[in-house]
Amino acid sequence: MSDAFKLTSTQRDDLRTVAAMIIPASDEYKVPGADDSAIQADMLATLGRDTALVRQALDHLARLAGRPLAQLDAAKREAVATEFRATGGAAAATLVRVVLQCYYRNDRVLRSLGLELRAPFPKGYTLNEGDWALLDPVRARAGTLRRAQ
């Protein structure tokens, strides 16, 4: 069974709703929300070892909400989210991390941040050598290594 089907339809709906609460779309920054279909698909496809904790977090969320999260009004949703973060423990932290790690590798998001759409290897990055004269005050102060005797 693929990871996508390890969550029920209701759980996937709640995941989409809570993801949008964490990171909504922004016209100002020209980025999608974390409920974007491509980002959601990435989450579901790569849940892997996080599946059990994410499912546990979504069960906890469902208990707090009492119905699909999307059906609550905004104020109630906020209250549920606050309670979820306060009482969800490792499972809630895992769900949030899954949302964030998929969001911040999405092409549109990285482009908006001015980051390149690539793995670090093999191109790498270049560092400025910098001005080692910055060490002159340290050299001037010198100091001595503590003696062993």
Added chain:
Amino acid sequence: MNKHGPVDVLIIGAGASGAAVAWSLADTKMHILCLDQGGWMNQSDYPSTGRDWEAKFYGDWSTSPNIRGRPEDYPINDDNSPIKVVNFNAVGGSTVMYTAHWPRLHPSDFKVKTLDGVADDWPIDYDALTPFFEENDRMMGVSGMSGDPLSPLTHPPMPAQPLGLSGPLIGNAMNKLGWHWWPSDTTVATMDYEGRARCINLGHCTPACAQGAKASTDITYWPHAIRAGVELRTHCRVREILTNEDGMASGVVYYDKDGVEQFQPAEVVIIACNGVGTPRLLLNSVSGRFPNGLANSSGLVGKNLMFHPYAQIYGFVKEPTDSNRAPPTCLWSKEFYDTDLSRGFVRGYGIQFGRGAGPVFEAVASEQKGILPWGADHHRVFRKLNGHRLAVSAICEDLPEEHNRVTLDPVLKDGHGIPAPKIDYTIGANSRKMMDHGLARGREILEAAGATDICINDPIPWGGWHLLGTARMGTDPSRSVVNEWGRSHDVKNLFIVDGSVFVTSGGVNPTSTIQAIALYVADQMKQRLANLFD
């Protein structure tokens, strides 16, 4: 049980110390075999080769063996410790997964009792290790800048890492405060070196280097050792060391890659399994003659565990930092390394500066700290934080305390049914004061750099990189496990060469010193081959 032909020297563990001792002993032309529970790593599988490189740090490439859970890992019960053990199990050991920060213990670190009236002096001094530090720096390939006035003199064969964007921010802050700082010695190759390609700044070095620029012993010592005739047998997990009627080690029982029990006889056994794996193995090696574990007549096997509690403070500056586009550490400070009783504690700490973090790490960490909100303001705040982080970590000298210890868990076992280690550890009062001092000074440094949104990790919870002191070295058999050249007091053909033998911990990353000790022990063995067991 299958029985193999005997070898002259059997080394358990192919990590930092096992590789060094194997290479050094190879010139004796003895039959040397090393067993490691892990296998060879493949650089093309390393995280930085994929777009999901940061996500891997939370799973398959976590520093914690309990989270990672590869078949090569063994579980560790560290529930009763605020600091969790991190390691890596493969050829190269934890040098595959470390920051490559490369300070040495200071000469004064070997005379703690004499100088400060605490803990114990080592039975050896810095001068005894000097040639081995130098040899090890050449073998591992060290970059740095000679001449640090507050560190032991080193001669790095490669230039220091560039300052980049973060270095000047830290340097200027330290200059403003009038405090010492210096480019770190690291085992990151800044030029092509001995078959290794130079660093191309792939990002965080800790979870392995796809470029091979970071020294790990699978690409430094091991190719030389194997070429010199050392045999390395992988995916072999040692269960116990057996002894004969004379009380000498006769060999080891291990499980091969297919899980089949094997017996490997040996004339000499060398343990190089780190400060948790080594006491675990000794405590698992019980017999009628050694009912409390092997080499444990002192009762000190597993005791005096020292971690180096890391007190970390970080913040965010207006200027861009190096983020994930550089090795994570490039500068150190020894300003608070030596004892100053006016601070309210003895001994001291080194400071390791952090250049920044990648976007996923930043988002996850900042959300957990409560400084990155959910909702509409998320984007604005993230852009303020991401790529602007600077970190200050105080590596605090942990004093040896017997209640900090490794024992065998009565329930937890590894995949072969071997009892797993259990950690009981508390941060001592002296360390606590030292950490508070480090956090306060770190805050001053960050404020001098103009940082805001300051957060702390006190301690870094998954910060148990340095596993020290659990089979300490000494001249008194009732107060130590091995003698001044690494040989067990109780078992004359059993040696320990890893961080277990540390008497005190110093306030710096220990790998350089661990390897220097391994080379020193190998040299002592070679000098005494004719009467090694006397």
